Amino acid sequence: MTRYFKDYADLCFESFGDRVKHWITFSNPWAIAEEGYETGQHAPGLKLGSVGAYKAAHHIIKAHAEVWHSYHKKWRHGQQGLVGISLSSAWGEPVDLSNKTDVEVAERYMQFSLGWFANPLFHGDYPGVMKDYVGRKSAEQGTPSRLPAFSAQEKNYIKGTADFLGIGHFTTYYVAQKSYPPLGTSYFTDRDLVELVDPRWPESGSKGLYSVPWGFRRLLNFLKVQYGNPLxxxxxxxxxxxxxxxxxxDNWRIDYIKGYTNEMLKAIKDGVNIQGYTVWSLLDKFEWNQGYSERFGLYYVDFQNLNKPRYPKASVHYYKEIIKANGFPNAKEVASWHHQAADICSLGSRLLMTEPLASHMEMVTEIVVPTVFTLCILIGAVLLLLLLRNHH
Incomplete structure (x- = not known):
């Protein structure tokens, strides 16, 4: 599969490399491996346990390295592009920063989520704590470690194969040591920890997604320290x-964007090498196994309508102003963005309310009228044939 993936990537480089200068080999490989090959929640829907997740991740990492080396050897000189990967992770905060165990658990949480993929690409191997914990849990079951091992040659080949690091981030959890022995063997029991939330954190329509802006800055600084301040x-x-x-x-989305972009700007002042930011997402769209039921878009999409019309939410205007100002110039101006956004969404809501009537009229003119017309012609033809037969 790693060779097939390299061939596919080479075709992409050959076809689009004169225009595309930033390449992401895999987006959120954690979800591909754990939810695609362990639990089967995502495609391809295989329920192979943690062995499946760890094997899938192992091959994803090797496939990424193959593609990076191919681009570096064959395409980089002529195309002058960059090849990276996009990893997604929440931030794990110790319940008690003064408690050594809590701090160690939070570190383990981050290494099992981000370090699983980032550590091989930046340091050549899986995080030590991950190898220790998976190896120990496997030994308790009387089996070799379920986490595959890289050979010395593979470690050298994989290390340094990320021109940039893409990061997807949505929420934060407090993490703590489990107070009871884990049951069974899985990626989650290997971590040997629990995720906790503060009931005061604003919730969303997605399970486990809370608005906790301060965690974003801490995550970005973690990347800076762990991986040598990558792009x-x-x-x-x-x-x-x-x-x-x-x-x-969508005032809650405005608050979320405001809080998270503010924390990102603070991280930039901390010296984190951030070169770009993309809000998720431009449009309501297909979201993994949730399909179209979860809406993250700045634009509302009416999926019931044949033409899929789009309506700007209040966050569209607000986000546009943030981009235009490249940040937050002053409190008074930011407050005015909020008022203008409210006016725009009120207009959009009135348009959306009239849409069902418009859709009904569209159905009448595009479907019902032609169908009735066709039936009239058919009935007329049948009557004419009967009339001619009787006359004959």
Whole structure:
């Protein structure tokens, strides 16, 4: 599969490399491996346990390295592009910063999520704590470690194969040591910890997604320290709708974007090498195994309508102003953005309310009228044939 993936990437480089200068080999490989090959929640839907997740991740990492080396040897000189990967992770905060065990558990949380993929690409091997814990849990079951090992040659080949690090981030958890022995063997029991939330954190329409802006800055500084301050592009950051119905006046999304971009700007002042940010997402769209039921878009999409019309939510205007100002110039101006966004979403809501009538009229003119017309012609033809037969 690693060779097939390299061939596919070479075709992409050959076809689009004169225009595309930033390449992401895999987006959120954690979800591909754990939810695609362990639990089967995502495609391809295989329930192979933690062995499946660790094997899939192992081959993803090797495939990424193959592609990076291919680009470096064959395409980089002529195309002058960059090849990276996009990893997604929450931030794990110790319950008690003064407690050594809590700090160690939080470090383990981050190494099992981000370090699983980032450590091989930046340091040549899986995190030590991950190898220790998976190896220990496997030994308790009387088996060799379920986490595959890289050969010395593979470690050298994989290390340094990321021109940039893409990062997707949505939420934060407090983490603590489990107070009871884990049951069974899985990626989650290997970590040997629990995730906790503060009941005061604002919720979203997605399970486990809370608005905790301060965790974003800490995550970005973690990347800086762990991986030698790499070039970072924030590839995903956003929040979903709280209700299944259309909500164009999405003040909670405005608050989320404001809080998270502010913390990112603080991280830039901390010296984190962030070169780009992308909110998730431009449009309501297909979201993994949730399909179209979770809406993260700045634009509401009416999926029931044949033409899929789009309506700007209040966050569209607000985000546009942040981009235009490259940050937050002053409190008074930022407050005015909020007022203008409210006016825009009110207009959009009125348009959306008239859409069902418009859709009904569209159905009448595009489907019902032609169908009735066709039936009339057919009935007329049948009557004419009967008339001619009787006359004969």
């Amino acid at each position: 970072i592009y924030v590839t995903e950051n956003g929040i979903s709708e709280k209700l299944p119905c259309a909500q164009l006046c």
